């Protein structure tokens with residue numbers, strides 16, 4: 001069976017005045033895929049996400065979700081940024097439930113979803129805590145559980161773990177993979193970190209310097225959980241590292 005295309009960038013161009021940032025970019029993201037995007041600082045990774053969510057107007061070309069321009073009322077999209085945080089005045093459980101309430105999901109299903117999400121990220125015992133009582137890692141877990149609770153069709157992640165130390169990052173990445181498998185969500189994950197891209201992605205898209213084009217898209221079909229010390233892992237990591245020698 002042919003893979004269904006979830007997101008399609010067609011000849012996407014974005015300028016800010018005279019500054020050409022995205023230069024005629026075309027690529028597809030398959031439904032249920034985990035795509036990692038790596039590219040040099042300032043090449044337009046965040047700009048791409050902002051074009052996708054219609055925060056920015058596109059100069060030329062288009063981005064389609066399921067073959068149509070995105071409709072933020074109809075499409076169920078979650079977005080996690082580096083600085084995304086919890087809602088301080090809500091408990092862990094209420095934070096995770098937030099999107100379900102907005103979407104007026106039936107109470108029984110919402111209860112099940114919240115319980116399921118809290119279980120996967122290991123926060124069941126802390127469901128009545130407030131964010132101020134939690135560690136940094138627990139807050140990150142609330143954020144991710146909240147993002148997945150509605151089983152979004154598309155999750156956009158912009159350097160969510162850039163500031164975290166490596167042990168914690170690996171744990172959160174494993175939970176992210178577990179949630180992705182559980183929900184079947186299509187994920188577009190932006191990172192500067194090549195190892196993180198190879199640990200997570202099913203394909204890795206490497207961008208050039210501005211004006212930005214797609215330099216290469218590599219498959220990354222390693223078994224999960226991935227082991228960063230295996231030859232296959234190191235080979236892909238080296239290949240991506242060679243591709244991102246932007247200088």
Ligand SMILES: Nc1ncnc2c1ncn2[C@@H]1O[C@H](COP(=O)(O)OP(=O)(O)OP(=O)(O)O)[C@@H](O)[C@H]1O
Nearest residue numbers: 016019021039040041042043044045046047048210
């Ligand atoms: N609203 C805006 N107005 C004008 N220029 C902008 C705007 N947003 C982004 N830019 C410019 O577009 C380029 C791409 O920025 P963007 O933040 O998308 O890059 P990035 O790849 O996400 O960067 P980083 O790796 O630092 O996260 C930069 O040169 C930036 O200065």
